[in-house]
Each structure stands twice: as C-alpha cells, then as structure tokens.
Amino acid sequence: MNMYDMVIRNAVIYDGTGAPGYEADLAIKGDKIAAIGQIPMTYVGPSIDAAGKTVTPGFIDPHTHADLDVLFAPELISYVKQGVTTVVTGNCGYGMAPQGKEVFYTSIPDQRFIKSAEGDFNDPVNLFYERKKAQRALKEVYNVDFDWYSFAEFNEKCRKLPLGINLAPLVGYSAVRTAVMGRDCLREATPFEVEKLVSEVEKAMKEGAFGLSSGRDPIYRPGPYAGEAEMIAVLKSVAKYKGVFSSHTYNSKGERVDRIGGYQEMFRQARAAGVKANVSHVHVLNMASNEREAVKAVQQTLALFDEEKANGLDLSFDVIPSATSTDYTHGSFGFFFKPLILMC
Numbered sequence: 537m538n539m540y541d542m543v544i545r546n547a548v549i550y551d552g553t554g555a556p557g558y559e560a561d562l563a564i565k566g567d568k569i570a571a572i573g574q575i576p577m578t579y580v581g582p583s584i585d586a587a588g589k590t591v592t593p594g595f596i597d598p599h600t601h602a603d604l605d606v607l608f609a610p611e612l613i614s615y616v617k618q619g620v621t622t623v624v625t626g627n628c629g630y631g632m633a634p635q636g637k638e639v640f641y642t643s644i645p646d647q648r649f650i651k652s653a654e655g656d657f658n659d660p661v662n663l664f665y666e667r668k669k670a671q672r673a674l675k676e677v678y679n680v681d682f683d684w685y686s687f688a689e690f691n692e693k694c695r696k697l698p699l700g701i702n703l704a705p706l707v708g709y710s711a712v713r714t715a716v717m718g719r720d721c722l723r724e725a726t727p728f729e730v731e732k733l734v735s736e737v738e739k740a741m742k743e744g745a746f747g748l749s750s751g752r753d754p755i756y757r758p759g760p761y762a763g764e765a766e767m768i769a770v771l772k773s774v775a776k777y778k779g780v781f782s783s784h785t786y787n788s789k790g791e792r793v794d795r796i797g798g799y800q801e802m803f804r805q806a807r808a809a810g811v812k813a814n815v816s817h818v819h820v821l822n823m824a825s826n827e828r829e830a831v832k833a834v835q836q837t838l839a840l841f842d843e844e845k846a847n848g849l850d851l852s853f854d855v856i857p858s859a860t861s862t863d864y865t866h867g868s869f870g871f872f873f874k875p876l877i878l879m880c
Contacts, residue, residue: 540565543575547586552593562591594621594701598854599782599816601625603632603705604644607693608678611700622702627816628784629751629759631708633690634736636715640670640682648677663710663757664719685715688743706749706782707740709770710759721758730766738773747780749816752798753787760786764805771809781806782814793822796840803844803851815841815853 540563548557549572561575600623602612615623625631630643643663644650652673655662665673671682684690687707694703713721716732725733737748748770751759771781785798799815806813823833845851 539563540570540575540579540581543579543581543583544586544591545575545583547589547591550590550592557590592619595619596622596624596704598624598814599627601627601630601643602703603630604642604678604680606697606699606703607632607680610694610697613700616700620701622704624704624706624746624782626706626708626711626745627749627782629708629710629749629756631706631711631749633684633687633707634711634715634740635667635682635685635690636718637685638667638718639714640665640667641711641714642670646677649673652676664714686743687740687745691744704746705744706747706780707737707745709737709748709750709762710756712736712740712748712770713758713762717758722761724761724763725766730769733766734769734773737770738776741773741777741779745779747782747812747814748774749782749784751784752801753784756784764801767805768808771805771811775809775811778812780812780814781809782816784816787822795820795823796836799837799840803849806851807849812850813852815851818853818855 542564544562544564546559547562549560549562550557560572562569563571563575563579595618597615597620602615602623603625606612606625612623615621630641632642635641640653641663642665645662647657649655650657650662653665653669655665667682674680674682684693687705691705712733713725716736717725717729740748750762750767754760774781781802783802785795785802787793787795787798789797802813802815818837820830820833820837824830841851841853
C-alpha cells in the first residue's frame with residue numbers, strides 16, 4: 537500500500553512566506569501535504585513531473601463578486617484554473633444576503649435577468665427588483681431558487697453545493713440597508729433604523745461574515761446615503777467580532793475628483809470604530825493627466841497609507857493588477873508602477 541496518494545516531483549516550491557523558491561518533491565495524502573523533500577523513487581503511485589514549473593499555496597482573491605456565480609457554477613472553474621483557492625465575496629456593499637421581503641438587491645449586469653425581472657434598461661446599475669419578479673427571473677435565467685432572506689440561510693445554501701474553492705464572505709452594507717429599509721433607502725437612516733441596521737450587521741457577523749463592505753460612489757446606492765454616525769455605529773459591531781471593513785471609497789465629490797478624500801473618510805470611520813480597514817482596488821484614475829503626475833499621485837496615495845499605518849490604523853489595500861481596466865475599462869493603479877520604476 538502506498539504511503540501517498542500523489543507525488544509531484546521536481547517542482548520549484550514557493551511556500552508563501554516570502555522565502556526563495558527551492559526544488560523539491562511534494563507528496564499528498566488525502567487532502568493534506570504529507571511530505572516535502574526528496575521522495576524515494578520506490579514510490580510507484582500516481583505522480584506528476586513538474587520540472588520547470590512551480591508549486592505554491594492556493595492564491596486568495598481578496599476582491600470578487602462571485603456571490604451569484606457560486607449558485608449556478610459552484611465549482612468556480614475559472615478561479616481554479618488560475619490557482620485561486622479562496623475568494624472574498626460581498627465586496628463594494630453588494631451581496632446576495634441579507635435580502636428583505638420587499639426588494640431583491642443585486643447588481644447583476646445580465647440583460648436576460650434584467651428583462652425577466654422587469655428591470656430598467658436605461659439604468660446603468662440596476663439594483664432594486666421586486667422580490668417576486670426577481671424570484672421568477674433567477675429561476676428562469678439561472679435555475680436558482682430564491683429561497684433565502686438571512687446571511688445564514690444564504691451561506692447554508694452555498695454549503696450544500698459542490699464548491700470548488702473556499703468562500704470568505706463579507707456582508708455588503710448596501711444589501712443590509714435595502715433589507716432593513718426597502719426601497720426607501722436612498723436617504724439617511726433614522727435613529728430607530730440605525731438600531732435595526734446595527735442589529736442586522738451583528739447578526740451577519742455571528743452567522744459567519746468575515747467583515748463588512750461598503751460602496752461610497754454615487755452609483756453604489758444606497759451606500760452613499762449612510763451618514764458618518766451610522767457607519768461608525770455598524771462598524772463597531774464589525775470590530776466587536778474582529779472583522780474587517782472593506783470599502784470602495786468615493787472617487788469624487790460632486791464634479792471634483794477627490795480620491796484622497798474618499799480614503800480619509802474611510803480611515804476616519806475605521807479609526808472611530810476601532811476596526812481593521814482594507815481599501816478596495818486602489819488606483820489613481822483621474823488623479824493625473826500624464827505619467828509624471830501619475831507618479832506623484834501614487835506617491836501621495838502611498839504616503840497617506842503609510843501615515844495612517846504609522847498612527848496605528850490596521851490598514852491593507854488591494855490593487856487590480858491590470859494595465860487596462862479597473863471599474864470598467866480605465867487605467868489602473870498598477871499601470872502607473874511602470875513609469876514609477878522607469879523614472880526613479
């Protein structure tokens with residue numbers, strides 16, 4: 537009987553600690569790594585010759601919107617083929633749970649769904665659907681039964697699926713606001729509603745949320761309508777459970793580009809609530825008109841982040857690693873590292 541179920545030979549192994557890669561064999565037993573080193577050639581079971589290839593821990597994608605995809609394509613093969621084994625869902629305030637009795641809140645950009653759910657084709661971001669119509673559309677278009685309300689119910693629905701990777705769900709605050717306030721969510725919440733919002737966020741944290749996400753740009757409604765005191769109140773519930781606050785910060789105030797202001801708003805709220813902060817998809821779109829200005833914008837952004845961390849804020853951020861796209865088809869923060877390197 538073989539000691540192992542599989543041996544990967546001659547691979548260059550990167551263990552995820554930042555240490556240099558090294559060549560070795562890797563043995564697998566069940567769902568665990570059983571040995572790393574020189575596996576004896578007496579092993580005659582299944583093996584892969586990985587000469588010239590690398591073996592790494594599975595990648596974590598910290599910013600995804602796979603919340604609906606997992607219901608009709610639970611294997612998430614596109615992620616598996618890229619070496620991703622864990623995805624963080626529920627970003628930008630969006631999420632599939634919780635859901636209220638009145639409105640189905642989603643940002644599905646699928647024309648078939650919009651038509652079936654009788655959405656507004658003139659609205660670039662359809663978010664609010666009548667629950668019964670959305671229930672019909674989800675079944676008709678994706679063969680998905682819309683039979684959940686709470687964060688726990690949605691998670692249980694996911695657990696029953698043949699998942700191909702791990703999910704680390706955030707609870708989207710826009711979804712929370714819609715579940716609590718219904719369509720009448722495009723305004724500041726009353727003190728009574730804030731109590732209900734705090735209760736709903738705390739409930740989601742107890743039910744397995746890794747944290748809370750927000751979307752603060754105008755199209756990410758109803759996220760921008762949440763006032764400062766409201767945000768701090770719900771974030772204190774997140775901090776209570778040692779969760780993370782992840783935010784698509786606002787990019788502009790009225791007609792004026794103000795990315796730094798968006799970051800500062802998030803940091804102010806995170807600091808007041810005592811919660812860990814993660815800035816979503818950092819970039820410098822519209823902060824510069826040429827490469828030299830872009831370099832200065834990068835330096836300004838990173839200097840602000842360094843200052844916040846030096847002052848004690850537990851801060852991280854993610855970057856879209858593309859030269860051609862961020863939110864839609866715009867140049868990303870990552871693009872500007874190239875001129876930064878060339879000019880320094």
